Amino acid sequence: xxxxxxxxxxxxxxxxxxxxxxxxxxxxxxxxxxxxxxxxxxxxxxxxxxxxxxxxxxxxxxxxxxxxxxxxxxxxxxxxxxxxxxxxxxxxxxxxxxxxxxxxxxxxxxxxxxxxxxxxxxxxxxxxxxxxxxxxxxxxxxxxxxxxxxxxxxxxxxxxxxxxxxxxxxxxxxxxxxxxxxxxxxxxxxxxxxxxxxxxxxxxxxxxxxxxxxxxxxxxxxxxxxxxxxxxxxxxxxxxxxxxxxxxxxxxxxxxxxxxxxxxxxxxxxxxxxxxxxxxxxxxxxxxxxxxxxxxxxxxxxxxxxxxxxxxxxxxxxxxxxxxxxxxxxxxxxxxxxxxxxxxxxxxxxxxxxxxxxxxxxxxxxxxxxxxxxxxxxxxxxxxxxxxxxxxxxx
Numbered sequence: 001x002x003x004x005x006x007x008x009x010x011x012x013x014x015x016x017x018x019x020x021x022x023x024x025x026x027x028x029x030x031x032x033x034x035x036x037x038x039x040x041x042x043x044x045x046x047x048x049x050x051x052x053x054x055x056x057x058x059x060x061x062x063x064x065x066x067x068x069x070x071x072x073x074x075x076x077x078x079x080x081x082x083x084x085x086x087x088x089x090x091x092x093x094x095x096x097x098x099x100x101x102x103x104x105x106x107x108x109x110x111x112x113x114x115x116x117x118x119x120x121x122x123x124x125x126x127x128x129x130x131x132x133x134x135x136x137x138x139x140x141x142x143x144x145x146x147x148x149x150x151x152x153x154x155x156x157x158x159x160x161x162x163x164x165x166x167x168x169x170x171x172x173x174x175x176x177x178x179x180x181x182x183x184x185x186x187x188x189x190x191x192x193x194x195x196x197x198x199x200x201x202x203x204x205x206x207x208x209x210x211x212x213x214x215x216x217x218x219x220x221x222x223x224x225x226x227x228x229x230x231x232x233x234x235x236x237x238x239x240x241x242x243x244x245x246x247x248x249x250x251x252x253x254x255x256x257x258x259x260x261x262x263x264x265x266x267x268x269x270x271x272x273x274x275x276x277x278x279x280x281x282x283x284x285x286x287x288x289x290x291x292x293x294x295x296x297x298x299x300x301x302x303x304x305x306x307x308x309x310x311x312x313x314x315x316x317x318x319x320x321x322x323x324x325x326x327x328x329x330x331x332x333x334x335x336x337x338x339x340x341x342x343x344x345x346x347x348x349x350x351x352x353x354x355x356x357x358x359x360x361x362x363x364x365x366x367x368x369x370x371x372x373x374x375x376x377x378x379x380x381x382x383x384x385x386x387x388x389x390x391x392x393x394x395x
Contacts, residue, residue: 028101029057051383060085104126201304221251237349310327310333314366316333335348
């Protein structure tokens with residue numbers, strides 16, 4: 001981080017380029033994605049903004065086809081020499097310097113956002129950091145992230161945290177998935193601009209389908225890692241089955257904990273009632289086959305899967321953490337569980353699935369709560385953001 005601050009000081013004294021006046025902008029983006037859906041929900045509304053001319057995504061895995069989105073992959077020799085992440089970031093640097101885009105975007109601070117802040121100063125572009133992981137991307141020096149470098153620190157390092165906050169403060173715009181990250185950064189005296197843009201979803205895809213048979217009571221969609229605490233869900237289902245013997249669930253996603261969770265389901269005697277179906281690109285179908293969305297995580301931003309589920313007409317039962325309360329209103333469109341123990345989740349499972357009218361009421365309210373998250377609405381949000389950039393003659 002010391003070297004990073006040194007380079008940041010150096011690039012600040014380099015004369016900035018003069019920008020030609022235009023009405024459209026070119027965007028260069030990089031980040032790590034665990035599913036096509038995550039990528040599409042962010043890039044499509046950004047690229048479809050009328051004042052976006054072209055969006056180039058630097059990635060290591062295939063980028064789905066989208067209007068005005070162009071994929072850029074590091075050469076194979078570079079990948080072999082420096083690995084996937086290293087080659088992606090080096091190629092991102094090369095394209096930024098060579099093509100001089102108007103806006104640089106990095107998903108997550110470590111390490112994409114750090115490169116964006118530095119390069120944007122170097123080439124005179126606008127820097128946008130999309131904070132998908134909330135405050136944990138910075139708090140304690142990033143030790144709670146899945147970044148292989150920072151997660152090895154072992155214990156909170158407040159010097160590194162302070163340096164990361166300085167990097168965030170260098171950004172022209174921080175895009176958060178919800179309110180908690182903005183509160184955290186403002187409390188830490190970060191004075192840049194903030195916007196909440198959790199992603200845009202196709203409301204013709206994520207919509208209720210009454211013709212599809214409901215096969216599952218509960219659905220959890222997410223990466224199967226420690227922070228998601230899917231083990232808590234399995235224990236809660238085990239408890240609830242004393243009152244609801246037919247209660248079942250489907251778990252969509254993959255991750256390092258998948259094998260352990262499958263073994264836990266066997267140990268709890270509920271393996272026949274839990275389907276681990278891995279990564280799925282048609283998650284809307286799985287949502288349409290389910291009655292209620294559930295998250296038992298220790299930490300969350302405003303979950304994309306939650307938004308997709310509620311657009312499909314599913315009420316939600318989730319941990320009361322992070323930004324989830326931005327969307328869930330207790331007893332209106334779902335329930336927030338403050339005491340994160342299986343007993344509390346199982347109690348609500350029983351309450352909801354023994355009252356058909358309550359389930360229907362919450363389902364209708366969930367659908368009405370998610371209208372601002374359609375692709376068209378979010379596309380308009382990005383257009384207003386880019387208009388601000390253009391009006392200030394920053395690009």
